[in-house]
Structures are given as C-alpha cells and as structure tokens.
Amino acid sequence: MSTKINASMSLAKPDSQAISKTQKIAVALGVVGLFIMALALFNVEFPNKTLFLSLSLGLITIGTIVFSNDAYLNKQAGIKNDGVWFKSITSMGLWGWVLGIVLTLFYIVLYFKAEWFGLAADGGANGGLVALFDPLSRLLNGGPASQWFVYGTLYTVAILIFGYKFMLKYRHNRYEQLRTISVMFFQLAFAFLIPEFMARLNSETFSLPYYDLKNIWPLNYYNFDKYRVDSMIEAGDIGLAFLIFGIVSIFVISPILTYKYGKRWYCSWVCGCGGLAETAGDPFRHLSDKTQFAWKVERWVVHSVVVFVTLMTTAVIYSYLGHDSSKYWLTKDIFLLGVAGLLTLVFALVMIFKRKELAKDAKYGAIGYFVIIMVLIGMHYFSGTKDVFLVNTNFLKSSYGFLIGAIFSGVIGVGFYPIFGNRVWCRFGCPMAAVLGFQQRLFSRFRITTNGGQCISCGNCSTYCEMGIDVRAYAQKGENIVRSSCVGCGICSAVCPRGVLKLENDSMKGRINSNDILLGNDVDLMDLVNQK
Amino acid sequence: MEHIVIIGNGISGVTAARHIRKLSDKKISIISAETEHFFSRTALMYIYMGHMKYEHTKPYEDSFWKKNRIELKFAYVTAIDTTTKTLQLDNNEALNYDKLIISTGSKSNKFGWKGQDLKGVIGLYSKQDLDQLEAIAPNKEVCKRAVVVGGGLIGIELAEMLHTRHIPVTFLVREDNFWDGILPIGEAQMINRHIISHGIDLRLKSNLKEITADENGHADGIVIEETGEKISCNLVGLTAGVSPNIDMIKRSAVETDRGILVNRYLETNIEDVYAIGDCAQQREPIGNRKPIEAVWYTGRMMGETVAQTICGNRMPYNPGHWFNSAKFFDIEYQTYGWVFPTPKEGHAHFHWKHDDDLKCITIEYYLESNLFLGINIFGIRMRHEVFDRWLTEKRTTDYVIKHLKEANFEPEFYKTFEMEILRAYSEQFKMV
Numbered sequence: 032m033s034t035k036i037n038a039s040m041s042l043a044k045p046d047s048q049a050i051s052k053t054q055k056i057a058v059a060l061g062v063v064g065l066f067i068m069a070l071a072l073f074n075v076e077f078p079n080k081t082l083f084l085s086l087s088l089g090l091i092t093i094g095t096i097v098f099s100n101d102a103y104l105n106k107q108a109g110i111k112n113d114g115v116w117f118k119s120i121t122s123m124g125l126w127g128w129v130l131g132i133v134l135t136l137f138y139i140v141l142y143f144k145a146e147w148f149g150l151a152a153d154g155g156a157n158g159g160l161v162a163l164f165d166p167l168s169r170l171l172n173g174g175p176a177s178q179w180f181v182y183g184t185l186y187t188v189a190i191l192i193f194g195y196k197f198m199l200k201y202r203h204n205r206y207e208q209l210r211t212i213s214v215m216f217f218q219l220a221f222a223f224l225i226p227e228f229m230a231r232l233n234s235e236t237f238s239l240p241y242y243d244l245k246n247i248w249p250l251n252y253y254n255f256d257k258y259r260v261d262s263m264i265e266a267g268d269i270g271l272a273f274l275i276f277g278i279v280s281i282f283v284i285s286p287i288l289t290y291k292y293g294k295r296w297y298c299s300w301v302c303g304c305g306g307l308a309e310t311a312g313d314p315f316r317h318l319s320d321k322t323q324f325a326w327k328v329e330r331w332v333v334h335s336v337v338v339f340v341t342l343m344t345t346a347v348i349y350s351y352l353g354h355d356s357s358k359y360w361l362t363k364d365i366f367l368l369g370v371a372g373l374l375t376l377v378f379a380l381v382m383i384f385k386r387k388e389l390a391k392d393a394k395y396g397a398i399g400y401f402v403i404i405m406v407l408i409g410m411h412y413f414s415g416t417k418d419v420f421l422v423n424t425n426f427l428k429s430s431y432g433f434l435i436g437a438i439f440s441g442v443i444g445v446g447f448y449p450i451f452g453n454r455v456w457c458r459f460g461c462p463m464a465a466v467l468g469f470q471q472r473l474f475s476r477f478r479i480t481t482n483g484g485q486c487i488s489c490g491n492c493s494t495y496c497e498m499g500i501d502v503r504a505y506a507q508k509g510e511n512i513v514r515s516s517c518v519g520c521g522i523c524s525a526v527c528p529r530g531v532l533k534l535e536n537d538s539m540k541g542r543i544n545s546n547d548i549l550l551g552n553d554v555d556l557m558d559l560v561n562q563k
Numbered sequence: 564m565e566h567i568v569i570i571g572n573g574i575s576g577v578t579a580a581r582h583i584r585k586l587s588d589k590k591i592s593i594i595s596a597e598t599e600h601f602f603s604r605t606a607l608m609y610i611y612m613g614h615m616k617y618e619h620t621k622p623y624e625d626s627f628w629k630k631n632r633i634e635l636k637f638a639y640v641t642a643i644d645t646t647t648k649t650l651q652l653d654n655n656e657a658l659n660y661d662k663l664i665i666s667t668g669s670k671s672n673k674f675g676w677k678g679q680d681l682k683g684v685i686g687l688y689s690k691q692d693l694d695q696l697e698a699i700a701p702n703k704e705v706c707k708r709a710v711v712v713g714g715g716l717i718g719i720e721l722a723e724m725l726h727t728r729h730i731p732v733t734f735l736v737r738e739d740n741f742w743d744g745i746l747p748i749g750e751a752q753m754i755n756r757h758i759i760s761h762g763i764d765l766r767l768k769s770n771l772k773e774i775t776a777d778e779n780g781h782a783d784g785i786v787i788e789e790t791g792e793k794i795s796c797n798l799v800g801l802t803a804g805v806s807p808n809i810d811m812i813k814r815s816a817v818e819t820d821r822g823i824l825v826n827r828y829l830e831t832n833i834e835d836v837y838a839i840g841d842c843a844q845q846r847e848p849i850g851n852r853k854p855i856e857a858v859w860y861t862g863r864m865m866g867e868t869v870a871q872t873i874c875g876n877r878m879p880y881n882p883g884h885w886f887n888s889a890k891f892f893d894i895e896y897q898t899y900g901w902v903f904p905t906p907k908e909g910h911a912h913f914h915w916k917h918d919d920d921l922k923c924i925t926i927e928y929y930l931e932s933n934l935f936l937g938i939n940i941f942g943i944r945m946r947h948e949v950f951d952r953w954l955t956e957k958r959t960t961d962y963v964i965k966h967l968k969e970a971n972f973e974p975e976f977y978k979t980f981e982m983e984i985l986r987a988y989s990e991q992f993k994m995v
Contacts, residue, residue: 107760109893113727114613203893205976322624482972483947485888485897487859488574489606494619503622524974526614528890530897530944533972 053101061094071163072148081166088184092192099196108203110526112495120449121314127449135446142437145178171227180227186307187223191215193310200313206521206534210299214306221245222303239266242273245301247280249340250463252431257351286470292536293477294467295519302463304456307445308497309520312453316497316522319452325499329458329516333465336435338404340462343424343431345370350424371408374401385473388543435460454497458516468515476536477519478543479512481505486531492523506531513543566590567873568650568660570640574859575840576666577601578866579873580633586874591632592658594650596639598690600625605859607693608720612727617690643815645833662835662873665812665823666866669805669841669857672713676801678774683782684799687721696724700798703729708796710734710785712771713803714741716889719754721800722763723892733764733794735771735787737803741891747904747925749914750939754891756920761892774799805857807842820844822855827879829869837873839865849882851901858887884954885937886947894921899950900937902927910936913960915987917942917980924984928960935963943980944972964988 050058067087070077077083103111120126140147149159157165161176164184168176194215201207222243229239240259248254254277263270288296298305319325345367352363378401381389389397444456457464471477479502486509492502498516502523505512512532524532567583569576572595580591606620628635636658642651643663650658671686673679685695700706709725711718714736722732738744740751741758758765770788777783784795807822818824818832822844829837840862845854864882871878888897902925906912911930916923922942928935935958938950949970953963967981 107893110614112612112614116616117613204974205978206974209976480972482944483951484860484886485947487605487888488603488622489609490603490615490619490622491606491609494615507622521974528895529888530895530972533944534975 051101054098057094057096057098057101059094060090060097064088064090064092064094068160068163072160074149074159077163080163084163084166087163088188092188095192095196099199102196103199103202110528111200112526115314115317121317123318123450127315131447131449134448135442138437138441138446141178141182142441148178148181150178151175168227171224172230174230183223186303187218189311190218190303190306193313194306197310197313201525204521204525207525210521211310213300214302214309217245217301218303218306237266238262239270239273243303244273244276246303247285247297247463248277249337249344249466250302250304250461251277252340252344252436252462255344255348256428257347260351285467286474289467289470290475293475293517293519293534294464294471295477295517295534297467298457298464298518299520304440304444304461305518308448308453308457312445312448312497315448315453317452317494318450319454319458319497319499321493321496321499321501323501326501329499332459333461333468336439336460337462337465339431339435341370341374342404343427346424346427367408371405374404381473388473435462452497452499454499454518457518458498464516464518468517471517472513472515474539476539476542478535478537479505479517479523480533480535480537481509481511482529482531482533484509485529487529489528491526491528492532495522495526497522502532508545511542511544564588564590565661566592566659567662567664568658569593569664569666570650571595571666571668571840571842572597572601572635573604573666573668573840573862574601575668575862575866576664578863579664579666579839579870580866581631582867582870583873584631584633586870589874590634592634592636592660594636594638594640594652594658596637596653599635599637600628602690604688607687607690608724610693611696611724640811643812643817645816645836648835660835663837664869664873665817665831665836665838665842666840666862667808667812667842670808671717671801672804672806673801674803676771676773678776678782678799679801681774681776681782681799682780683797684774684801686801686805687717688805696798696800700725700728700730703731706730706797708733708794709798709800710794710796711800711802712785713801714738714767715802715804716742717805718800718802719758719891721802722758723761725798725800726761726763730798731762731764733766733796734758735766735769735785737768737770739768741765741767743904745904746939747902747912747914749916750923750925750941751904753916753920753923753941754894757892757894805841807844807855809842812842827881828872828877829865829880830872837869839869845880849880850885852882852885860886884951886951894942895944897940897945897947898937899940899945899947900927900935900954902937902939913964913988913991915984917983922980926960926963933959933961935960938963944974945970946972960988 064087067083067090071083116122118124120130145161146152149157149161151157151161156162157175161178161181164176164181167184168174168180194211198208198211222245226241226243229242233239240262243251246254253259260274263274285297299309349363349366352361352366353359354362354364356362356365378397381397439460440456444460447455486503486506488503488507490503492506493500493504496502497520498518500512500514500517502512519534521534524534567580567589569580569592572593576593580593583589583591600621601623602617602620603622606615609615610617610620636652638656639653640650641653644651648660648663650660650663652658669688671688671692678684683699685699686692687696700709708731710733711721711725712735714734718734718736719741722734725732740746740748741754743751746754755765755767766787768789772786772788772791774782775784775786775793782796782799784793785799786793809819809823812823813819816833817836817838822842823831823838824846825831825838825843826846827849829839829843831838841855841857843855843865848854861882865880868878868880884900886897886899888895890896902912903910906927909930910927913926913928914923924941924943925939926935927937935953937954938945946969964985967984968979971979971981973979
C-alpha cells in the first residue's frame with residue numbers, strides 16, 4: 032500500500048477543514064504567546080521576565096485549551112478524523128512543510144548553536160530566549176536557565192497541553208485517557224520536576240548528575256559515561272542506589288514489565304519521546320510509511336542502532352576501567368568477558384527456544400551482528416591496542432551522540448513529525464524500542480487480538496498506525512498482531528469501525544496464530560486450509 | 564496451463580484468485596473496469612470523510628499482483644460466449660478462458676422513480692459513485708442540501724459522510740423506523756434518535772415520489788409521496804439496497820434470476836463457469852440466509868470455497884453461523900446468530916438498553932427451551948469466536964447471560980455492563 036499523496040478530487044476544497052471563530056481566536060492567543068518568545072529571541076528586554084514568561088506560556092496553554100474544547104466538546108464523543116487528509120497541516124500540505132521546517136531549524140539551533148537562543152558564554156548572563164526562562168529555572172533549581180531547561184519546559188508544556196487535547200479527542204476511550212494521563216505525569220514529574228529539584232540539592236560536597244529515572248539505557252545512552260558513574264559513586268548511598276536502579280531497570284524491571292504488558296508499558300505509557308509523539312505528534316500519526324520496503328529499512332536501521340549503542344557503551348565503560356583486579360574487581364577483561372558472555376547467553380537462549388518464531392531475515396540479522404561483535408571483541412583480545420574494537424572510544428561516543436542522539440532523535444525524530452509521522456525516531460532509531468520490541472516479539476503476553484471474521488479490510492487501522500504496521504494485513508486474515516514495533520497506543524482498535532481489534536495480555540500459548548481462512552466458514556474448510 | 568479468468572476485482576474475485584494461487588500454478592487473470600487494483604469498497608466512505616486516501620483502501624501493495632502472478636486487466640467485459648469459452652472486452656480484445664469465475668458484485672437499486680437517472684442522482688457502491696459524489700457535493704456551498712433515500716446501511720453511511728462536510732441532509736426512510744425490517748423496534752428507535760442527534764433531518768414513513776430537475780437536467784429537488792412536500796436539494800442519494808450487477812451476464816447462456824443462479828458448489832448451469840459474491844444467487848437458500856447475500860465476508864468465503872473446487876477439491880459453500888457488523892455514526896453494531904425484528908413463532912426477545920441511549924442488546928431465544936438463537940449488540944464490542952462456539956454448543960440464554968463476560972471484546976479499562984445486563988435479565992425472569 033503506497034501512501035502517495037493525491038490532490039483532493041474536488042476542484043473546490045471541501046470546507047470541513049475550515050476552523051470556527053472560537054478556534055481562530057484560540058489560534059490568535061497561542062500565536063501571541065509564541066510571539067513573545069520570538070521577541071525574546073530577538074533580544075527584546077522585557078521589563079518583567081516572570082510576567083512575560085507566564086504570559087507567553089499561559090497564552091499558548093489557554094489557546095490550545097480553548098481550541099480543543101471548541102473542536103471536540105461541541106461534538107458527540109467518537110472518532111474524530113474528519114478531514115485529516117484535507118487539512119494542509121496534517122496532509123503534508125504547505126502548513127505541514129512550514130511546521131516541519133520550523134521544528135527542524137529549532138532542533139538544529141538547540142543542539143549545535145544554543146548561543147543563538149541566548150545561552151550565556153562562560154560566566155556571563157543569559158540573553159534572548161534562554162534569559163526569558165531564567166525566573167522559572169531559578170524557582171525550580173535555583174540557577175539560571177540553559178537551552179536544555181528551555182527545551183525541557185517547552186517539551187513538558189507541549190505534552191501537557193496536547194495531552195489535554197488528545198484526551199478530549201478520545202474522551203470515549205478510557206484506555207487512551209489513562210495512557211495519556213500517565214505520559215503527562217511521567218513527563219511532568221520524572222523528566223521535568225524531579226531532576227530540577229535534585230539539582231537544587233546539589234552542593235559543593237554532594238552532587239548528582241541530571242537523572243530522569245525513567246530514562247533507561249540504551250535510550251539514555253550516556254548513563255554509564257565516566258563522569259556520571261563517578262559522580263553517582265561519589266554521592267554515596269543515594270548515588271549508588273541510582274546507579275543500581277539504572278542497571279536493574281535494564282536487566283530486571285523492563286523485561287518483567289514487557290513480559291507482562293508488552294513494550295507499551297514504556298513506549299506509550301512512560302517514555303518522554305513516546306509522550307510527545309502521542310500528544311503533540313498525534314495529528315501526524317497517519318503519515319507513517321506502511322510499505323513493506325519501509326518495514327525492511329526499519330528492521331535494518333533500528334537493529335544497527337542497537338549494535339552501535341552496545342558497542343559504543345561497551346567501549347566507553349571499557350575505556351575507564353582498570354587492568355588491575357586487586358584494585359577493583361571489575362577490570363577491562365572481566366567486563367568484556369561479561370558483555371560477551373551475556374550476549375552469547377541471550378543469543379543461545381533465543382536460538383534454542385525461539386528459533387521457529389523468528390522470520391528468516393531476523394535470524395540472519397541476529398547471526399550476522401552477533402558474529403561481528405564477537406569478532407571485534409576477539410580482535411581486541413589478540414591485538415591488545417589501547418582502543419576498543421579498533422576505534423577510538425571518544426570518537427565512537429561523539430559520533431553516536433551526534434548521529435543518533437541529536438540528528439536522529441531530535442532533528443529527524445521530531446522536526447519531521449509533519450512529514451514522516453510522529454514515530455520516526457521510535458520506529459527507525461530508538462535502540463530501547465528495539466530491545467523491548469525484541470522481547471515483545473519473543474517473550475511477552477501482549478498481542479492485539481482480532482475478532483473472528485468481522486474485518487472488512489477498510490484500512491483505518493493501518494492508516495492510523497503511527498509505527499507503520501500494516502495492521503489490516505493481519506486483521507483480514509483473523510491473525511493476532513504480534514509485532515516487535517507495536518507500541519500499544521491502541522489507536523488501531525479505537526478507529527476500527529467493526530470492533531475487530533483488542534489489545535490484550537493473555538497467555539503465551541497460541542499467541543501467534545497464522546490463519547489462511549477466517550472464522551465464519553464451514554468448520555471443515557477452516558481446518559483443511561489452516562492445517563499445515 | 565489452465566487459464567482461470569475472474570470478472571470483477573472485488574473481495575470475492577480477489578480472494579478466489581489468491582487462494583487459487585496458493586493451491587496451484589494455474590494462469591490467473593482478473594478483469595475489472597472499476598479500478599486497476601483491488602480496494603476495500605467498505606472504506607469508500609472514509610475517503611470522502613477525509614479519514615483515508617484512496618491509496619489506503621488497497622489491502623495489497625501494487626507490487627503484490629505481479630509477485631503472485633495474478634494478471635490484472637483494466638477493461639470491461641461486453642459479452643461472454645460460453646460455447647467457445649471467450650470473453651469480449653470493450654477494447655476489442657478477446658480473451659479465452661478454461662474456467663470462468665463471475666464476481667461482478669452489485670449495483671444500486673432504482674425502483675423506477677421519476678427522475679432517477681438525472682444528473683446529481685447517485686448510488687453509493689462503486690469508486691465511480693464516489694468520484695461523482697465528490698464532484699456534486701464537494702462542500703456545503705456547492706451542495707446546499709442532500710436527500711438520501713433509503714434507510715439501510717448505505718443510506719446512513721451516506722448521511723454520515725455528507726454530514727462531515729456540513730452539508731444538510733434529509734434522510735427519507737420508508738419504514739416506521741430506521742432499518743426496522745432487520746432491527747427490533749427498541750434498537751431501531753435508538754438509532755432513530757442517534758441519527759437525529761447528529762442533526763440529520765430524518766423523515767420516517769416517507770417514500771420518494773419523484774425527483775425534479777432544473778433546466779440543465781440536474782436534480783434540484785424531490786417530492787415526498789405521503790405529504791407532497793417538496794424539498795430542494797443538489798444531490799439525491801439512492802440507497803435503497805443493491806442488486807446483482809448482471810446485465811451483461813443476462814445476454815449470455817448463463818442462467819440468471821435476480822442473480823446468477825448457482826448450486827451449493829457455486830457452479831452455474833454452464834460447465835466451468837462459477838459465480839461468487841454479491842452477484843450469485845443460491846438456488847436453495849442456506850438456512851436462514853437470503854439466497855443473495857451482499858455481505859463482505861460471504862463474498863470472501865465464497866472465493867475461498869470456489870478456489871478449492873477449481874483446484875480439484877470440489878467443495879460446497881457452507882457458511883457457518885450468521886454474523887455481521889456495521890456502524891451507525893458513533894454506534895457500533897454487531898450481530899451473531901439470528902435476531903428477527905419481531906420474534907419468530909415460539910421465540911422471544913430479551914432487550915436491554917443503557918441509560919445513555921447509545922448501548923443496547925437484544926437476544927432472541929426459544930421460549931420453551933430457553934435456547935439461545937442470536938444477539939444484536941449496539942455500542943459494546945463482543946467476541947465472534949465465543950458466540951460462534953455458544954451457537955454450536957446450543958447454549959441456553961441463561962448460560963449466555965451468565966457467561967457474557969467471556970465474550971467481552973471491549974478495550975482495556977472500559978466500563979463493563981455484564982452485571983447490569985444480568986440484573987435486568989434476572990428481574991425480567993425472576994431468575995435466582
């Protein structure tokens with residue numbers, strides 16, 4: 032199925048896309064709020080920054096609330112996708128491109144030229160947009176704002192206000208409501224407030240790195256960098272607890288939760304990237320590419336990122352460990368052996384127990400990558416150079432940070448929402464999603480169940496799948512959907528006009544049922560065709 | 564190599580082709596003059612509503628057909644010669660077949676109303692109908708009012724479609740209540756209210772008398788039979804059901820009645836010619852099913868069956884328990900087994916309706932034995948597989964009501980209504 036865009040069939044564009052008077056006023060309020068920020072960006076000195084920052088964020092918030100109320104509360108609860116493909120902003124029209132370009136530029140400046148936002152040079156005072164956020168920053172963490180504080184605040188505000196909009200849009204759907212409350216909470220508390228308060232506790236003698244506790248490696252690829260680990264160890268019991276929590280969440284907490292609920296527990300209930308995608312990004316979910324080709328690209332790219340982040344993290348940790356086991360038990364050698372051992376164990380278990388469930392290419396990919404890692408580690412052992420895997424570790428780290436951390440997750444991931452859909456990062460780039468997806472595919476009770484023979488192949492589910500899964504291809508065969516990329520957002524089930532799809536946690540047995548013929552037929556025919 | 568030719572690229576024809584390909588290496592050609600590729604007819608409404616583009620309604624990527632060696636011909640069959648096994652196409656091409664599957668689908672019913680062929684009068688079945696609708700009613704400025712004639716599944720869809728573009732809709736329903744030839748009265752009346760709540764001008768017990776025209780031969784209004792009221796409009800949607808699309812077949816040796824007559828093996832009177840889907844008419848009706856079933860999944864099932872027969876495993880079409888589904892604006896509807904608008908002799912109904920006027924169920928059962936016969940469900944999703952099993956196991960209604968939870972298919976965290984339904988049932992029957 033191609034998602035090629037055709038011009039609307041009508042000469043006069045259908046008018047359902049027109050917005051009401053109230054909505055126009057709401058847009059105006061929001062634009063005024065944004066304009067205050069634009070003025071700050073151009074170094075307009077506001078007499079009272081607290082007032083103007085409040086005004087700016089307040090107007091944006093009120094504008095969005097008024098707009099949402101008018102858009103949804105005047106209508107009966109139900110699916111609200113009318114005119115999605117007619118509106119310029121949601122169908123890759125002019126406004127979509129404008130928004131995409133503005134967001135992309137924002138990210139480029141944020142990551143590479145933060146001084147243009149007014150970030151202070153060493154020791155100086157902030158100017159421009161960053162200075163506008165100083166009062167809020169001082170209130171929360173006691174210090175002046177940084178570009179990351181500005182970004183964090185805007186990010187949180189976006190999740191909250193568009194979360195509100197999303198909740199009105201799906202006010203008939205309790206799954207969507209609870210899920211949205213959850214991402215709003217985790218963003219506000221875990222990603223925004225708690226780290227800021229933690230920063231307030233830092234002193235000369237006690238210091239913890241910025242730590243969003245729900246941000247787990249490998250999404251949080253820098254979690255085990257030397258400065259962070261050192262600082263956590265130096266911070267005593269609390270720091271050590273954080274460090275241990277970071278490791279436990281990778282190896283214990285997330286596998287258990289993923290087994291019980293699928294990766295949705297993280298990707299669409301907790302994660303900040305997912306949070307933004309599900310709220311501010313929701314109007315663009317249908318733009319994801321559903322072709323088989325895109326799926327192929329997805330599998331190669333996202334798993335390459337997993338390999339990359341594993342190599343990079345191993346290299347980074349390896350680089351600061353010592354050789355002498357009498358000083359500290361964890362030496363370079365023991366660490367490398369540990370990594371190799373763990374990978375081998377995972378690989379062996381998958382090959383022994385789940386070989387049949389893997390599609391051919393996934394198996395080849397796993398074998399190929401596994402061999403590469405083993406060869407690289409082996410080469411290190413026998414060459415004995417200073418660098419790991421024959422490459423300089425700092426180079427590995429900075430390339431990962433630049434390519435994946437900045438370009439992929441930020442510039443492409445969010446900047447391109449209006450062009451490629453809202454989950455480009457989660458689908459093609461996020462190593463965390465890939466690791467959880469691997470578990471979900473092979474070892475989880477989660478699946479999307481299809482309802483017998485009720486599917487009419489209409490395609491709403493596939494169209495609105497933000498991960499680009501061709502849900503219909505399964506539903507029309509009466510087959511459960513067990514896909515590693517599914518983040519469990521529940522929208523396929525919501526938009527289905529025939530009640531065919533249901534997200535469920537059930538037993539592992541019979542989870543993957545491949546049917547050629549659906550319920551409704553003569554029982555003998557079903558048995559005949561499906562028995563293979 | 565045997566050449567299988569299929570006329571029509573709807574769900575039945577395409578399913579037949581796919582299954583023949585799975586089972587054999589035969590040469591397969593599909594001919595259609597509607598669209599180049601298979602699309603989901605049921606999704607036409609969502610294109611007009613802006614939920615999807617035409618591209619999204621195609622269940623298979625365009626490369627699928629070549630990969631599976633299914634040849635697609637974008638042409639119209641003008642004649643079938645069953646003695647020479649030849650098809651005449653409108654591009655003057657002739658095509659030979661070894662076996663022919665006719666799956667030409669339906670066309671909209673017209674009952675000889677005056678003005679039914681005017682410009683601005685459409686049905687809603689084909690991609691061409693949708694293109695016409697888009698041209699006639701792109702927005703509320705061009706189309707100031709629309710009249711939809713016929714209170715069935717397509718009529719209510721057309722009303723909903725037009726409503727999304729803010730075009731005022733008058734909805735003429737011949738019956739006392741919406742679709743009450745199928746739905747029990749409690750349900751039909753609930754849907755009446757739901758239609759009205761969406762701002763549709765619903766006219767019950769109203770027949771179309773005629774469609775009037777302006778000087779350009781374009782429909783400009785309608786007259787209601789009962790009241791003589793004139794309603795001016797720019798679009799008239801005729802949605803009083805569909806019937807087999809077999810005008811061309813009638814000129815051939817293939818025997819037809821309202822549809823193409825087939826036996827249980829989906830064979831026509833001519834050897835090597837089969838008919839499936841909407842256009843097929845069973846010589847002997849199967850159970851309570853109508854001889855012609857214009858339903859998505861029956862088309863699919865006939866395709867699956869005929870593929871077996873053509874590939875050497877002659878098999879009767881043997882549908883299981885009746886089921887279906889639809890959506891009326893915001894209310895989803897599912898049905899499993901048989902529920903008649905009024906209980907058949909010896910049967911009774913149990914009806915429960917939620918206070919929000921958006922959810923209800925009706926169960927039909929044998930009065931004497933309490934045997935469960937079928938259920939209509941509005942606004943709640945239930946499991947096909949469970950009801951199918953209960954019908955096979957011949958469960959009682961008491962059992963069904965007590966175990967209703969097993970059939971729940973609602974999204975997680977949704978409020979459930981099994982207890983409320985059980986309470987209502989117990990009160991009505993003084994069950995302990």
